Amino acid sequence: MSRVIGLMGESGSGKTTAMRNLPADETFYIDCDKKGLNWKGWKNQYSVSNKNYWKSDSFSVVSGLLDKINGDEKFKHIKYIVIDTLNGLMVAEEMRILAMQSGDKRSAWSDLAQNGWAIVNKCLEMRENLTIIIICHSETVSDENGIVRTRIKTNGRKLEKLVLESKMTTVIWAVRQDGKYKFILSADGSTCKVPVDAFDSEECDNDITIVLKALEDY
Numbered sequence: 567m568s569r570v571i572g573l574m575g576e577s578g579s580g581k582t583t584a585m586r587n588l589p590a591d592e593t594f595y596i597d598c599d600k601k602g603l604n605w606k607g608w609k610n611q612y613s614v615s616n617k618n619y620w621k622s623d624s625f626s627v628v629s630g631l632l633d634k635i636n637g638d639e640k641f642k643h644i645k646y647i648v649i650d651t652l653n654g655l656m657v658a659e660e661m662r663i664l665a666m667q668s669g670d671k672r673s674a675w676s677d678l679a680q681n682g683w684a685i686v687n688k689c690l691e692m693r694e695n696l697t698i699i700i701i702c703h704s705e706t707v708s709d710e711n712g713i714v715r716t717r718i719k720t721n722g723r724k725l726e727k728l729v730l731e732s733k734m735t736t737v738i739w740a741v742r743q744d745g746k747y748k749f750i751l752s753a754d755g756s757t758c759k760v761p762v763d764a765f766d767s768e769e770c771d772n773d774i775t776i777v778l779k780a781l782e783d784y
Contacts, residue, residue, distance in 0.1 A: 568692040571777065572731060574704040574718045574758070575740030580747035580772045581701045584740060585648055587775045590618060593646040594635055596628055597621045598654030618644075623658035625681040629688060636692045646778075649685070650701040652730075656682055656721040678721060686733050699774060702730075704739065716756040731757040735784075738777060747772035 575581045582604055585595070590611035595603070600621045603612060612619035617640075622628055628649065635641040649655075659678050689698040705719040716739065718730050731737050739750040739758040751760045752768045760777075761784045770776050 567694060568689060568696040568698055569736075569781065570686070570689045570734050571697065571699045571774075571781075572702060572718060572734045572737040573699055573740060573774070574702045574716075574737065576704055579704075579740040579742050581740045582650055583747070584749070584772045584774045585650075585699070587773055588646055588648070590616070592644060593618060593648065594631075594641070594644050595619045595648045595650065596631060597650055598623050598628065598658075599651055600654070623654050625655055625659060625685065628655060628685060632685075632688050632692065636696070645695060645697065647689075647696060647698045648701065649689075649698065651703060652682065652685065652700050653703045653719060653721070655685070660721050682720065682730070686730055690733060697778065700734075714755055716753075716758075718757065729757075731759070736760050736777070736781065740772060749777065 573581055573584065585593075585603070586605045586608075593612075595612045595618060597603075597619065598621075600623060602608070614620065620627075620631060622631070632647070635644050635647060656678060659681065663678065686700065689700065692698065703719040704716055706714060706716045708714050718737070720730060737758045738760075739753065739756055741748060741750055749770050749772055750756065750758055750768065751765050751770060752758060761781065764780045764784060770780075
């Protein structure tokens with residue numbers, strides 16, 4: 567069973583930049599936002615010609631890539647997959663539904679929830695030596711009792727009820743506070759969580775490799 571890590575945060579909180587120290591020769595980057603990466607020299611590390619980078623906001627294309635990386639001998643060296651962002655997939659699908667001139671939109675909305683859930687489940691069922699980092703936007707909401715909570719943002723009420731975080735043992739919250747970028751590992755009023763005793767603190771530097779190092783024994 568593969569390891570799936572959720573990384574949530576607002577736009578500009580350093581989610582993509584946190585991937586900068588992953589070993590590019592062992593990483594496949596799926597750019598669902600189609601915006602490229604944001605550190606100097608990334609194009610030399612990740613590209614179609616390097617066979618470790620692909621742009622797509624299609625659930626079916628991303629699902630196919632995951633299958634190929636999981637089962638094709640040509641990708642057996644890949645240890646890390648980044649999906650950046652799950653929201654890029656959901657928003658693109660939402661826009662396609664809104665643009666539909668014919669067909670059953672209600673069924674299409676159900677498919678959106680199903681596809682989002684299916685991607686997370688597929689990641690969980692991949693080979694054991696894979697770590698998949700699913701980058702998501704976050705949202706802070708107040709429920710009917712006035713309780714405020716920060717969680718992974720989803721499109722559609724069905725996914726809100728399912729709670730994507732329930733499928734992950736590790737959910738990190740990327741934030742920018744006082745001009746510094748960092749990860750929140752545990753905080754009241756949020757869905758971020760890490761395995762027991764994996765970290766000595768409730769926060770760490772904005773670097774996914776720090777998280778991966780701490781999770782080696784789990």
